[in-house]
Structures are given as structure tokens and as C-alpha cells.
Amino acid sequence: MRMSKLFFQTLREAPADAEIASHQLLLRAGLVFPIAAGIFDYLPLGQRVKTKIEDIMREEMDAIDGQEVTLPVVHPADLWQQTGRWYDIGDDMARLKDRNNRDYCLAMTHEEVMTDLAKAVVSSYRQLPFVLYQIQTKFRDEPRPRGGMIRVREFTMKDAYSFDRDFDGLDAFYPRIYQAYFNIFRRCGLDVIAVESDTGMMGGTMAHEFMALTPVGEDTLLLCDGCGYSANRQIALFRKPEPEDVAALVREEVHTPGVNTIAGLAAFLGIPESATAKAVFLIAEVQDAESGELREQFVFAVVRGDMELNETKLTNAIKARRLRPATAEEIRAIGAEAGYGSPIGIDRSKVVLVADDLVSRSRNLVAGANRPDYHFRNVNYGRDYTADIVTDIVAAAEGHACPHCGTALRAVRGVEVGNIFKLGTKYSASMGATYLDEEGVSRPIVMGSYGIGTGRLLASVIEHHHDELGIKWPITIAPYTVLLVSLATERTPEVAEAAERIYAELTQAGIEVLYDDRNERAGVKFNDADLLGIPIRLTLGAKGLAAGVAEMKLRRNGESGELPLSRLADEVQGIIDAETALIRTTLKPEALS
């Protein structure tokens, strides 16, 4: 491709509202163009990267017997009503009507349509198992897109779905896609870790997220350097300290004027925060066990003062659909007082009381007295209050002990670039996707669901591979592998002629060349070269031409040398092969953790 004909522009300065590196570079290098919050055009260079990433996905998916399909982006409401998600999902789902006033939605994901397809085709165990995948647009009307391409509303996802006759089959496939995902990310030059994750509203029994570690990530992960335990903070476990086994003291009220925070309370009384109990007031949306109707339930959570409530754990513990903070009026209505809350003296008939298992074992804590400016000393579980549920509901944090080996956990931030779920029969059962087994018994298909966001992956690669000058593309997904820079001037037409010859020669050799034939000064071309991040830069100037060489420079590490023009295509191909092989060396078997 001739750069003089390439549809793109580089920006010397990044748009002011782009903050993170990948967002700035995506815009500055002319890879994408924003048209609305979280909605982007892919320009030719960006499109080429996207296509290369998708080709890698196809290869890896095909290697585990995936079959590519394409499902629609506009879905009839009926399918989503069958699984109930039409009603469960709120404003994140974009809905529309056709001319006959029938309801449709834009695809947020494709479990429904995929299950519907399997239902139509599968009738016998003989047809199972199989894996379908697609690379298709999703639309999720996120409340807050952010970070350029990290969190968008419209995006392309490689989503795959496995269909097995039983859980054994799913369990057998799961490690294969786990490995395939590692291969995909590593072939794209992206180092990821897999962490256990919440199955959330997707349902299912096991899930992993593939996280690219970066400070701009939205998720917090806890990692153990001792045994390799890793989990999303939403579900991370940790070994809690054993509370001191002392006698319960007599409860007494203490005057604490204006002290309505844990930090303030600890300072006021001269005690550590771990000697206090924290009350958190929430309203849960729960489904009534008998009627199946949704209702709001006041949830009173008690955790030790030095710990943070983990809302995901609490949500799962009480099987809530969602949680929101309670209002001051709602808190008062159950007999508690915000800032001075405790389980003592509240109207227990109106609340579900959930205590963390650490707070229930800790003696003589300081807790609120449920009236302004007063707290209780020596509050003890069992004697002073009891809970409906006692379980782990606090968030693991940096420094907490690993649940397996006790090593201090490390907290890092990551971007979720992929996830894999054992769905089970949630969708097949609700939609009637069944098969007949050997005995002629009808059984629901056992499913799994596996996704990778391509744009997010692309942005994450830039986050990892850039410097102050621009992008440093891994050769496997670079828009072009070679950038040929001609330093021809009006006085050196022979350089231009030679560059043309080289461009033709390399292109004919099957090398993807971007040829900077623009009438620009060397500085402009070199700066654009650094910004665009093409892995191999070939520079042809008058001096080099006279000596019969082109200058070669790797964007990755700045390594440079001279290549004889007589064997240029072979030499360049050798470098391409070596650089590609280097990425291949990162591939290795991964045991499911």
C-alpha cells in the first residue's frame, strides 16, 4: 500500500479527551474514529489489525473443532422472553420495534439465538457435541463507556458456544478452549492471566476471565505469588485471621458525639478498626421462592470494620438479582441509624441479616447503638444478636492471606479481554433445546459460552506495546509487517526509482508492505513510522542506495542493521520469520487452575 493513497491521517497532538495511551494512539495513528460515546469507525489501518486478530481467532477456534457461523444482530423479542432476559436486563439492552410494532432488540450476546438454532437442528445424541462460533457485532448500551476502545457500546466479539450431551462432555471441552484462548492472546502478543470469576447472571458452574494486566484496567484481581491462586476481587477468597479467644465482656454504651465513620470511631476510642463492626444497609431485589414475584428486601450486612463488604459475594449469598444502597428513610424504618448502625435493637422482622463469618467469631467489637452519637462496646455475636446467614461476604484485598497457601495476596488491575463460562442447561432448558439419548429419553443440551472482545483486545495490545513515540505492533497483528521509507528528493530521483522497484519486489514476494512514497521530509516520515508502529522499517536513502543497502530497524527494540538490496526480499522474509517465531515461543500448555 502506498502511503500517499492510504486513507488516514496522523495527529501530532492527541484529542484532549483521550486520556489513556491506547485511546490516544488509536486516534493519533488514524486507526479508528469516534462517532459517538463508545461507538467507533475502524479506518483502513485499524481494520487490518482487526482482521488479523480475527484470523488468529479463527485458526485457534477451528483447531478445537469450532465451526464458524454468523447470527443476526437484530433479534426478535420472543427469544429473549423465553429465557426471561428480556425482562431481567434493563437499559443495557437496546430495544426497537418494526413497522408492525413487533418488539426486537439488538444483540448484547447470542445465547438465545444460538440455543434456538441448536434446538432447531439437534434431535439426537448422535449430533453432539459441537462448537459454533462467530465474529459479530454486539451492542450494549453501557451507562458509561470509557477508556477509548476499552469499554464501548458497540463492539465486535468472537463468541463461541459449545453443545454437549452432558457435563462430562462440557468438562472435557472446557480445558481445550481455555488453552485456545491462551494461544489466541499470546499469538496477538498479549500476556494474560486467567482468573476464576463470578458466574453472575449468566448462570453456570464455572467461569474464568482472561485478564490483561494494566493499571487502566477496570477489574481488581488478587494474585498469589506463592501458589499461583488468582481470582477476580468479586469472588476472591482469603484466609481470615483467627480472632483472639477472649471472654465476652459486658456490653456498655459509649458517648461518641459526631463520630459516624469507622475511621473516626477507631481514632476517637483509640482502638484498631479491626475491633469495630461495620453495618451496611442495602436493598436487594429478590425473587420470592413461592410466588416467583420480584420484591425488594432490606438487607443488613455486618462486617468487621477493617474489611470491605463484597457486594458480589453478598448478592450470591442471598441469591439476590441486584443490590442498591438503602436510603436514609429506609434505614430509619427498620430501626437503625445511618452512621451509628448495628444489628442490636433493629426490627428483625423487616430485614435479612447477613454477618461475615469473621465478625461472628470476633469478640467484644464496637458497634453502633442505632441512635445518633452513641456506640456500644463489647458487642458479641450470639449473645447480642444473631444473623440469618453467616458466611464470607467481605472483599479480599492486597496483603490478605492466600486461601490455599497463606502467602500475602497481591492486588493488580486488569482488563477483561475474554471469558469462558460453563453455562450448563440454563438456556437449553428454558428454550427447550433437547436431544434424545440412546434410551430415547429427552435431555437438555449442556452448553458453554466463550467470548473475546476484539476491539478491547486490540486496545489492550497497544496498552502493552507502545512507547512515548507510538505503537509497537506485535508482528502477528501489525497492519503491515514492513514500512518502506523512501527518502527520495527532487535531486535524487534514482532513490525514488529504486524504492519503487523494492516496493514491487517485496510485494510480489508476498510481504505486506506499507510504502511511504509521500513527498515529506525525513523527520515527518520517521515520526509517522514510530507512531504507526510497523514492526520492520526499511529506509532507502541516497547513501544507502549507492552502497547497495537498505537500512533496517525493528520498532520493537530499536535494533538496526543494513540489508543488501540484492537479496532484500529474502533477508526481510527471514526477519519476519524470526520475529514471528519469537511470538510463537510464548505459546505453552496451560493447566486449568
Add this chain to the structure above:
RNA sequence: CGGGGCGUAGCGCAGCUCGGUAGCGCGCAUCGUUCGGGUCGAUGAGGUCGGAGGUUCAAAUCCUCUCGCCCCGACCA
């Protein structure tokens, strides 16, 4: 949805406090100059000042409403 910031040419910004000809740099076009890390000079094109309403002789500037974008939080099947 709560908090904060910002909308003036493709990009980066000034002008707004105190109402009176819409500016600067980059980029773009033409000509010349220069030619291995964003040359230099000249000329030029490009703007409903996000939108609507109001105040005023007069609004980018003051007032009201509204739309959009970014950041923090909430949320995120």
C-alpha cells in the same frame, strides 16, 4: 443515575470576568525554498462559536433550558 470538567476551523487552544470587526499554532491548498528525525517564507481556503429560547441597539461573551463529549463513582447477563 450521583459528582466533576469541557463544547470556538480537521487537531490543540486563546477570546467570555468587563457584550461592540472571531483569533493563534499545527494540519490543509498554491508557489518558492529546504531535504536522513515534525525546514523556512509568501499567499489562501476553512467557523450556524454544540443547539433552542431570552435580555440588549448589539451576545462566543449575560440569563434559562437543552444536547453532546471526557473523567471519578454507581452499574456492567
